[in-house]
Amino acid sequence: MTTDSQSIPAFSILGPPGCGKGTQAEFIKTELGFLHVSSGDIFRGALARGDENAIAAQDIMQRGELVPDEIIKKMVHDELQTILLASKDPQGVLLDGFPRTVGQAEMMDDLLSDLKLHFVGMLNLEVPESELVDRLLKRGQGVEKRPDDNEDVIRERMRVWREKTFPLEKYYQNHNQLYSIEGMGAPEEVFSLLKPIIIEKANLS
Numbered sequence: 164m165t166t167d168s169q170s171i172p173a174f175s176i177l178g179p180p181g182c183g184k185g186t187q188a189e190f191i192k193t194e195l196g197f198l199h200v201s202s203g204d205i206f207r208g209a210l211a212r213g214d215e216n217a218i219a220a221q222d223i224m225q226r227g228e229l230v231p232d233e234i235i236k237k238m239v240h241d242e243l244q245t246i247l248l249a250s251k252d253p254q255g256v257l258l259d260g261f262p263r264t265v266g267q268a269e270m271m272d273d274l275l276s277d278l279k280l281h282f283v284g285m286l287n288l289e290v291p292e293s294e295l296v297d298r299l300l301k302r303g304q305g306v307e308k309r310p311d312d313n314e315d316v317i318r319e320r321m322r323v324w325r326e327k328t329f330p331l332e333k334y335y336q337n338h339n340q341l342y343s344i345e346g347m348g349a350p351e352e353v354f355s356l357l358k359p360i361i362i363e364k365a366n367l368s
């Protein structure tokens with residue numbers, strides 16, 4: 164891991180589908196001056212642009228399964244490189260939805276150090292599954308509906324999360340880099356728990 168004081172601090176935000184990763188990322192971006200990179204948003208953006216890799220993996224996402232690590236890694240790297248070049252003195256970077264497997268976690272250090280970023284920690288949002296399903300079904304009834312917001316796919320996303328992503332909690336706990344907080348309550352309340360952790364761990368003033 165790079166600990167160069169010149170490098171930019173990076174966090175990732177972890178938690179099951181619907182736990183509020185994207186919602187909290189917006190607060191972290193607007194209130195703390197971080198750049199936000201969501202692997203799901205990158206993928207959906209690539210799909211909308213007609214990107215070949217994204218089209219090839221489209222069915223995987225629509226079934227609620229995970230896109231292959233190498234495809235996601237390249238998309239996250241390229242997006243991060245682009246937004247870092249376009250931004251002026253960001254306070255930090257927040258990865259949302261990446262890493263999502265132990266394999267991706269193992270790829271991440273090289274990816275970050277290549278971009279002069281250093282990993283500070285994993286922010287982990289804890290929300291019970293019944294609440295997650297309710298939130299996603301509710302989104303599925305509104306204008307923000309995504310193709311993967313229907314009950315069968317939501318259940319599959321939960322299963323994939325338990326099998327492939329949940330092991331990251333242990334992985335980052337073993338690295339002393341896991342910061343878990345309660346993700347229930349209003350979004351502002353959740354952010355009020357995350358904010359002091361980010362400020363302290365990234366040494367922000």
Ligand code: AP5
Nearest residue numbers: 180181182183184185186202203224230260263298302350
């Ligand atoms: P991705 O886009 O990352 O989706 P996800 O993890 O399934 O989660 P969501 O984005 O639905 O939920 P969120 O936790 O961001 O919550 P949000 O803030 O939106 O991934 C989609 C797919 O892309 C994957 O299934 C996979 O196929 C592929 N993919 C992505 N990354 C990958 C990777 N690294 N490797 C392989 N494949 C990858 O909130 C959800 C809802 O709840 C919203 O309506 C929100 O308004 C509401 N809400 C939020 N917070 C609260 C609160 N505190 N109280 C009440 N409601 C709340």
Ligand code: MG
Nearest residue numbers: 184185201203
């Ligand atoms: Mg999201």
